[in-house]
Every structure is written in structure tokens, then in C-alpha cells.
Amino acid sequence: MTTSEIKRKVWRISRAGSLGRLKLQSEGLPPPRPGEARIAVKAIGLNFADIFACLGLYSATPKGSFIPGLEFSGIVEEIEPINPRSRAKGNRQFRKGDKVMGVTRFGGYASHLNADIRCLWHFPSNWSFSAGAAFPIQGLTAWYALKELGNMQKKDTVLVHSAAGGVGLMALEIIHKMQGKAVGTIGSDEKLAFLEKRSRLKKSEIIVRDPKNYSLQLSQVLRSIKEEGFDLILDSVAGHYLLPGYKKMKPGGRLILFGAGSMMPTGNRPNYLRLWKSYLRRPRLDPLAMISQNKGLLAFNLIWLWKEIEKFAAMGDNLLSLGLRPPHIGAAYPFDQAKKALQVFQSGKTVGKVVLLNGYHRRR
Ligand SMILES: NC(=O)c1ccc[n+]([C@@H]2O[C@H](COP(=O)([O-])OP(=O)(O)OC[C@H]3O[C@@H](n4cnc5c(N)ncnc54)[C@H](OP(=O)(O)O)[C@@H]3O)[C@@H](O)[C@H]2O)c1
Incomplete structure (x- = not known):
């Protein structure tokens, strides 16, 4: 009609x-x-x-x-x-x-x-x-990163950035359903109490990112959960947090990059000078070295899936079948x-x- x-x-x-x-x-x-x-x-x-x-x-x-x-x-x-x-x-x-x-x-x-x-x-x-x-968007993003690209397996140890945000909380839910082990990072300790309450993470499994000591923070958390490294990292922050995370992955580890929160402009208009500076300082990886390190980095933007709408629909159905909160x-x-x-x-x-x-x- x-x-x-x-x-x-x-x-x-x-x-x-x-x-x-x-x-x-x-x-x-x-x-x-x-x-x-x-x-x-x-x-x-x-x-x-x-x-x-x-x-x-x-x-x-x-x-x-x-x-x-x-x-x-x-x-x-x-x-x-x-x-x-x-x-x-x-x-x-x-x-x-x-x-x-x-x-x-x-x-x-x-x-x-x-x-x-x-x-x-x-x-x-x-x-x-x-x-x-x-x-839908946070669910599909978390699912696509964890499952479709990250190939997450039961018992995998996963580092989730911006864990108190939309995608982060959804990723933690899915990891829990899939019986994985999660560690979350947040940008400020104001989010700590909320994240502890809302997620199943213990305080010792949450990192309040400190740019100067981030590498040490990762080592400490891995020690406390008795793991040698991460199997998977969901990174939407990028900047100077990317490489330390990559280094702390086990051989076979996959780093999934889908955002650059740390480069996010504040205010009504972009500050092009600041953007340009962070772009110049962006992290770099040597693909040849990655071969001997046995680690990978994959990146995506969900918007490309509009070209594969049927896949979108199927992913949403799979996600809903998990019975998430x-x-x-x-x-x-x-x-x-x-x-x-x-x-x-x-x-x-x-x-x-x-x-x-x-x-x-x-x-x-
Ligand atoms: N590629 C894709 O297809 C796709 C799809 C959806 C979302 N994303 C990305 O996934 C991330 C999470 O998305 P969301 O919608 O769930 O948002 P969100 O997590 O609710 O909010 C974004 C988070 O980014 C973090 N952040 C880090 N540095 C920041 C900065 N300089 N300024 C502002 N925030 C900063 C903040 O958390 P902490 O400071 O606690 O870390 C903030 O809570 C975003 O980066 C987004 O662009 C990508």
C-alpha cells in the first residue's frame, strides 16, 4: 500500500x-x-x-x-x-x-x-x-571485531579498550558469554566504580590508562591474571596505546583496530594542527617483522558492510541469539x-x- x-x-x-x-x-x-x-x-x-x-x-x-x-x-x-x-x-x-x-x-x-x-x-x-x-552498532561492532575478524575462542584472553563505553560493555558481555577472559581499559578513574558494578570485571582486571606507565600496567595485569599475554585486543583508542598492547600479545595474537578515540577532536570544528601532529606521531608496525612475531593486526569500518547487507542481517541474528543483557x-x-x-x-x-x-x- x-x-x-x-x-x-x-x-x-x-x-x-x-x-x-x-x-x-x-x-x-x-x-x-x-x-x-x-x-x-x-x-x-x-x-x-x-x-x-x-x-x-x-x-x-x-x-x-x-x-x-x-x-x-x-x-x-x-x-x-x-x-x-x-x-x-x-x-x-x-x-x-x-x-x-x-x-x-x-x-x-x-x-x-x-x-x-x-x-x-x-x-x-x-x-x-x-x-x-x-x-545494533555497538553490538555489530563488538561481534565483528571479536568473532568475524578476531576469531575469538573459548578461554581467549581479550584486552578491551574504552571498556565502560558502548562498544566496550557489549564486547565484555559477548566475551563472558563465550567464556573468555577479559581485561578492560578506561581513560579515567571516574569510570572505575561504574565498570566494576556493571561488568563482571574485578578491580585487578581494569586498567585506568596512564600514558607514561601503560606498558608496565599491562605487565602487572597479566601477572595478576596469570597470563603470558593477550590473544586478542580490541583497540578503538589507538595513539600511543597501540604498540605496547601489540607487544604484549602472545604469538598468534590478533589486534583489531576500529577507532582512534585518542585522536578525537573536541569542540565544534576539528583542530587541524593537533590532528596533524597526532597523525605524524601515529604508531607504525613493520609487516615483515610481524611474520616472525606471529602476530597480526586487522582494521575495519563497519560502514563497508552496507555493501553486504545480508551479512549484516545474519550477524545481528547471531548476536541476538546470545541472549545478552x-x-x-x-x-x-x-x-x-x-x-x-x-x-x-x-x-x-x-x-x-x-x-x-x-x-x-x-x-x-
Ligand atoms: N570502525 C567501526 O566500524 C566502529 C563502529 C563503532 C564504534 N567505533 C569506535 O569504537 C569506539 C567506541 O565507540 P562507542 O560508540 O562505544 O563510544 P564510547 O565507548 O561510548 O565512547 C568513546 C570512548 O572513547 C574513549 N576516548 C579515548 N580517548 C578519547 C578522547 N580523546 N576523547 C574522547 N573519548 C576518548 C573514551 O573512553 P575511555 O577514555 O574510557 O577509553 C570514551 O568513552 C569509538 O572510538 C568509535 O569510533 C568504530
Whole structure:
């Protein structure tokens, strides 16, 4: 059934370069096309990629005007009959009124959007819309890093950076389900109590990263957990933490790099001088030496998986079958306060996930 265009609210940026260009506006949304569902968005998950995209530092940043946002939850309002060649199977069938979560290649910061049904999932009935919106990107990132690239095995010892953040907490959950041994790092001791409480990590398994003594910190933690080295490292911080971690991997170790938090610009615009300096000082590895060290480094950006949407869907299904706890929501902001939410998220001080909520009006 084809419906007519509806009015929606969006956060749109005229062109990448500054978060200051992000504006709340009303615009029309055409009816969903075959294979799409129109979603009344209830919650939106924030990601570093949103900030990098708005600043123009993300390789996949769209040209010209765009709406940021990669993940959401909401209610199916309309669904267009699917092209028989891309017919959804099994639990990937959706009806009007279903509660769903999903990923979108930009366009998430909206009150309504048309989503490819292959990028939608039903979420567990006891989860809130916030939990649903917080799940897909961090879940898929953690899964892809641990399983698809990291080839994590039972009893592997895994170092997880930014362990109190969205992806970090999800990775710890998955490692626990897969009976691995985890060590987490955080940037400040303000997150320590939270991480101890939320995760199953003991204090001795958490490192508050100290740039001057990081190598020593890794040795101490390995001694205390009676391990010679790490089998796997999930690194989203990079900078001068990458090489010491690499050195502390066992032969056969895999370092999975998927972010550079320590190079994250603060403020509305990138500080190009600071970025350039950290780029020049970026860590380097010699691939020939890696042969005799028997260690590897793999890097990825989830956005490339849009070219393999079926894989995306299957990974999400595998992840959901683990029966994980709902993601921890660190902070929720009303939709019209997206800029404030991004500022807080950008500070690096948040724990768990930061979400925007439609229809939520907090007293100012
Ligand atoms: N490649 C991909 O496809 C992909 C997909 C999703 C996420 N990611 C990356 O994964 C990381 C975690 O993502 P998330 O969404 O779950 O975010 P998050 O962990 O909730 O927040 C990011 C964390 O980065 C850390 N950080 C380190 N240095 C920082 C700095 N200079 N400024 C700000 N924060 C800094 C902070 O934790 P600590 O200081 O405690 O370490 C902060 O909590 C991000 O780097 C993100 O870009 C990559």
C-alpha cells in the first residue's frame, strides 16, 4: 500500500565541516519504497561516527547536505510489499505496529525514516526503546571485531579498550558469554566504580590508562591474571596505546583496530594542527617483522558492510541469539537537544550509551 508523503523533523547538516551547521528542521518524507518500512523513531543511538561525519573526518561522509545517525529504534508505521527477490525470511518479517531496532547508512537523526527491512530486527520484549537504539552498532561492532575478524575462542584472553563505553560493555558481555577472559581499559578513574558494578570485571582486571606507565600496567595485569599475554585486543583508542598492547600479545595474537578515540577532536570544528601532529606521531608496525612475531593486526569500518547487507542481517541474528543483557544507557536527551548530547558524548566522559529520545521532554 503506497501512502502519501508525511512531514517529519530531522537534524540536517548543510555540509560537513562543523557541528555548528547542524540544524533542526521540518521536511517531507516520501512513502517507503518496496523493501522498506516507515518507522516512527522513538530513540536514536549516538556514535563517534556521527561526530566524525559532521566534522568531515569520516571517509564515508556524504557529499553536501545529510542527516547524521546510524541506528534507531521505533515502531513500524507502514511497510511496502517486498520485491520477491529480496523477500525477508523467518523472523525478519515485520508488520505494522512492530517494535524494531535498525541501522541506516546515515539519516537516523529523524522523527520518521524509511528503513531497508534487511537492516531491521525485532528487539526483546523486555527492552526499552533506548536499549533497542543502543544495541545494533555497538553490538555489530563488538561481534565483528571479536568473532568475524578476531576469531575469538573459548578461554581467549581479550584486552578491551574504552571498556565502560558502548562498544566496550557489549564486547565484555559477548566475551563472558563465550567464556573468555577479559581485561578492560578506561581513560579515567571516574569510570572505575561504574565498570566494576556493571561488568563482571574485578578491580585487578581494569586498567585506568596512564600514558607514561601503560606498558608496565599491562605487565602487572597479566601477572595478576596469570597470563603470558593477550590473544586478542580490541583497540578503538589507538595513539600511543597501540604498540605496547601489540607487544604484549602472545604469538598468534590478533589486534583489531576500529577507532582512534585518542585522536578525537573536541569542540565544534576539528583542530587541524593537533590532528596533524597526532597523525605524524601515529604508531607504525613493520609487516615483515610481524611474520616472525606471529602476530597480526586487522582494521575495519563497519560502514563497508552496507555493501553486504545480508551479512549484516545474519550477524545481528547471531548476536541476538546470545541472549545478552540490554545495553546500559548512560544518558538520554530529548531529540531537540541533539547538539548538547553530542557535546557531552564528545567529551569522552560518558559511560554506556548516549541516546536521543523522540517524545521525551526533560525539564530545562
Ligand atoms: N570502525 C567501526 O566500524 C566502529 C563502529 C563503532 C564504534 N567505533 C569506535 O569504537 C569506539 C567506541 O565507540 P562507542 O560508540 O562505544 O563510544 P564510547 O565507548 O561510548 O565512547 C568513546 C570512548 O572513547 C574513549 N576516548 C579515548 N580517548 C578519547 C578522547 N580523546 N576523547 C574522547 N573519548 C576518548 C573514551 O573512553 P575511555 O577514555 O574510557 O577509553 C570514551 O568513552 C569509538 O572510538 C568509535 O569510533 C568504530
